[in-house]
Amino acid sequence: MTLPGTTRYGGMTLPRNKATNVSNVHEAQVALGKRLRELREQAGLTGKQLAEPLSWQTSKVSKIENGHQKPSVADIEAWTKATGSEDQKPALLASLQTLEIQQAEWQRILRGGVRPRQNALAELDQKTRLFRVFESTVIPGFLQTSEYARARFAEAIRVLKLPNDINDAVEGRMKRQDIFYRPDKRFHFVLTEAALRFRLCSIPVMLGQLDRLVSLSSLPNVKLGIIGFETQYTASPWHGFWLYDEDKVLVETYSAAFNLAQPQELELYSSIFNELAAVASYGRSATAIITRVINDLAQQLPEEE
Template structure:
């Protein structure tokens, strides 16, 4: 619904909405099934660990949902429990779980750039992409400088800094989708996104200029929610909606992929409500220009320092 259209600001949530707790339920169910197979084979946890040359603590962690098993772990577990007929079903359950709860530590094993390439493939199949971000500039709208600071911060947690250059380049390639016919983008950010000191002022000046430019594309609708707007719904966290099929939520530890109809419906309603609070077009660009001018003042008063490589 276009901004400014009269409508009730009350939001009725869909009933029986599935939430990310389903991910924990699925992980617990997988752990219970593995424990049942071990017990049915008459093995203690220590005996199973010994037969697989594992630390006993690994068996305990898997059975209590504190560690997600790998494909090889499940195959070995089923083989040691004389339950190889269960292998395919358990692997299918694991892969479904991994799709919904993709741990960053696992994803980054192939490098940060590979995660960007995977995201690009998902975006290629999306016609309408809606995003709400209360903290960061959306990746599809970032400049190379801003993206570099984001990757440096994120990859510092996981120790995969070797391919930051490749990750930045891959994120820039992702942005080519903004110019593809048939693609539509509706992005809403809070004013806090423009104010947080997540990068030096000079980098943020370029980033804000980029936002102003992209907001003029005919297929990109960029909304900014100012600080003085009273929210109908608190901006608890960011999320992306791919068509009406998938919602992505990023946490510190993992990417949640929510595909249950109730989940998608809930996040769509939340997005529509937040979007009503945003300013668009000339009013949004006035916010952006004001922020850029303030940032320029900070740049002018910042002591000279060596450029970052």
């Protein structure tokens, strides 16, 4: 499935035990919970003794302390007051804010509709000179036709129960593609053959989408690599991601968008992208893979009478 941002409705499912970005965010949430537990224990309180005056379930204390539930600002304020550790509140709130920046839930991002998200991404586009994009299940938003984009947004609106601003959202995504004609921008896309074959729209729409891939790959500032089914991978294609210069990695899951900016995360994703790009086919070889998929799909169209 794809999520409403860069690509999917804009994203794809992330194997939780293998997703570095999710793991890092989870570790930070666990660390925050551990610090809150320390404050409770230093105050000599059991979980029940902390929960009762706050009218909380005891299980809430346990979930927060074990990193299974992210505390709210109000939770941290109440926790520090109850444990007599209000001097720790600024540091705890800063940790919480970092978590919320890293993990932005779609329901919060998209509560005003899908188009505002496209506008926010357009601002990021303007600041970025080099885009490196890997997708294993969908066509990246920059490369989408309006019909393919409409199918992705329709899925987002249905699954996430969003306000239906699909026409504005499609218009916004198409407008973002004007950036291809900026000479100061460079793009390197790496797609799997699976992304060309998954049935996320009708065959006629997919045929138009594949034709557009061939067309855009001829632009001088666009490098398009396709990893065919026969290719031996050196790095597993666990999930899609976008690298914006050397500043940021964006990963989308069913529920949230993860914005990663730690040096070790940037280094890791840059390394993974390089490995995936190294085994991809380019130029005529990439076009041959796309053409093969086009021919296979065309054979499945009903014959005209």
